[in-house]
Amino acid sequence: MKSSETAWVNPLRAPEDKRLPRIAGPSGMVIFGVTGDLARRKLLPAVYDLANRGLLPAGFTLVGFGRREWSKQDFEDYVRQAVESGARTKIREHVWERLAEGMHFVSGAFNDDEAFDNLAATLGHMDATRGTAGNWAFYLSVPPAFFSDVVHQLDRTGMAQGADNQWRRVIIEKPFGDDLESAQDLNAVVNHVFPEKSVFRIDHYLGKETVQNILALRFANQLFEPLWNSHYIDHVQITMAEDIGLGGRAGYYDGIGAARDVIQNHLIQLLALVAMEEPTSFSPRALRAEKLKILRATTPVEPFSETTARGQYTAGWQGSEKVVGLREEEGFDPNSTTETYAACTLQINSRRWAGVPFYLRTGKRLGRRVTEIALVFKEAPHQPFSDSQAAFLGANAVVIRVQPDEGVLMRFGSKVPGSTMEVRDVNMDFSYSEAFTEESPEAYERLILDALLENSSLFPTNEEVERSWEILDPIIEYWADSGRPDEYEAGTWGPQSADDMMSAHGRTWRRP
Structure with missing residues (x-):
């Protein structure tokens, strides 16, 4: 085992020449849509947790922008409630008081010139009194329909452009459009004001420790990488299920x-x-290059009538609770063809x-809330076991x-104790919570800090x-031309058409 002085450091968590996480320099953040659900549940608790971990500068300033006629104290009270409800770390009063000193609220609408002039003046005052050094991140926690208004106002008031040695960045929540054309339009709006290096598009899944561990699992271990290809892997299942x-x-x-x-x-x-190839480094540029190669080689498999499935849930049982179907949900159009279940088959046109x-x-x-990636391996080319000896043996898998x-779970065959040769599946299970004493930070903690540090690897x-x-x-x-989606009962694992798209090729969905 390596000594603590030479222990491996995840290069996505800290620079390769340092052992400790980096601390953001002088800066502040403006949250548009600060009164919304995302800000209350995720963003504000994440900001406090970063401060509590000592990763924000002493003069960090948080400015909220919204329609409510709030005073500074009103905003502090709102943030305190959000922190008490959602923070991962314990409230420490001296940390809270220091953070609260830098909290301010600006009232107004996204098309209100006067409100944005007031915001610009507030940021200037904060630069002079809080030591933010003209460095500001603008978090757009708003629907895409308002992106243009906010970005235009930031441009009009000069807030989007900092002076020499100052930075201005925009952090954008999904969805990034609803098709290719709308995504291109949104990108054009944002990139007209902010250069691409200053745009940070949030996908909170990329901030999760286990997602980042995919790269460590693959590239830090000789055990896996030689098998990570079409010679050994039969198929890959990527599931995000919600209950x-x-x-x-x-x-x-x-x-x-x-x-x-x-x-x-x-x-x-x-x-x-x-699926990506090994990057030359973990720099944003190197990671993006390999990801883009894979995305450019990825295409959907046709015919879609056989390789895709979609559905809407009906009434059923979620555990011990009786729940209504989609068409009975309050505010939902019962004639809508919007799917609540979607499955598709993609292929990657590469040698690997x-x-x-x-x-x-x-x-x-x-059936349950779970997100997982399952790599299911091909059967061994020859097995010396009879059908009865291997009746309960399935495919090897890394999950x-x-x-x-x-x-991470590894499923493989093992002999059942006894006098006869019988082989069945067993699991070797690695759990983050059991293997590490350190508590994993929330995804938004990591992503907000990375945006302040201009580390765009995960964006x-x-x-x-x-x-x-x-x-x-x-x-x-x-x-869109296929009529109404299939139905599936709440608490099950989707419509029959989803099972059919797998069984047509002798495969089944993994039941997490």
């Missing part, structure tokens, strides 16, 4: 659907990390992955559990976003 329904998001979700909401961003990004299908699926009201029980570029839409658009266009 909840729309949860009050009917207005947002109708017209979006599972494919746009999850597959285009989260699952295709996971595919890129699983030729002939290996990648099955991506996501859905609401499924990367992203959530909720983060870890999709405009090219990645547009290529993802190019992959998915043909499937969505096919579905």
Whole structure:
């Protein structure tokens, strides 16, 4: 075992020449949409947790922008409630008081010139009194329809452009459009004001420790990489299952659907990390180059009538709770054809992955909440066991559990104790929570800090976003002309058509 002085350091967590995480320099952040659900549940607790871990500068300043007529004290009270409800670390009063000193709120609408003039003046005052040094990140936690208004106002007031030795960055929440054309339009709007190096598109899944561990698992271990190809792997399943329904998001979700909401961003990004070639380094440029190579080689498999599936959940049982179907959800159009379950088959046209299908699926009201990547191996070319001896032996698999029980599982065959030769599947299970005493930071902690540090390794570029839409658009266009989605009962694992797309090739979905 290596000594502590030479222990391996994840290069995605810290520079290669340092052992400790970097601390953000003088800076501040403006959150547009600060009164929304995402800011309350995720962003504000993440900011506090970063401060509590000593990763923000002493003069860090947080400015909220919204329609409410709040005083500074009103905003502090709102942030305190959000922190108490959602922070990962314990409240320490001296940390809170220091952070609260730098909190300010500006009232106004996104098309209100006076409000943005006031915001510009506030930032100037903060630069003079808080030591933020003119360095500002603008977090757009707002629907894409408002991107243009906010970016235009930042440009008009000069807030988008810093002086020499100052930086200005924009952090954008998904969705990045709803098809290729709209994504290109949004990118054009943002890149007209902010250069691409200053644009940080959030995909919170990429901030999860287990997602980053994909690269460590592959490239730090000789055990896996020689087998990570079409010679040994039969197929790959990438699953993001939710056990909840729309949860009050009917207005947002109708017209979006599972494919746009999850597959285009989260699952295709996971595919890129699983399938990419080894980068020359873990720099943003090197990682992006390899991810883009994979995305450019990725295409959907046709005919879509056999290689895709979509569905809407009906009433059923979620555990011990009786739940309503999609069409009975409050605020949802019962005639809508928006899917709550989506599955598709993709292929990667490269030597490493030729002939290996990648099955991506996501859905609401499924059997349980789980996100995982399963690499299912081919059968051994020859087995000296009789059918009865190997009756309970399945395919070998490596399963990367992203959530909720983060870890890696290996499934392989082993002899059953006894006087006869009987082989069955067993699991070797690595759990993050059991192997490490350190608690994993929340994804938004990591991503906010990286944006302040200008580390863009975990942020999709405009090219990645547009290529993802190019992959998915043909499937969505096919579905648009295919009538109503199939139905599946809440608490099950999706429609029958999803099982059929696998069984046609002698495969089955893994039941997490």
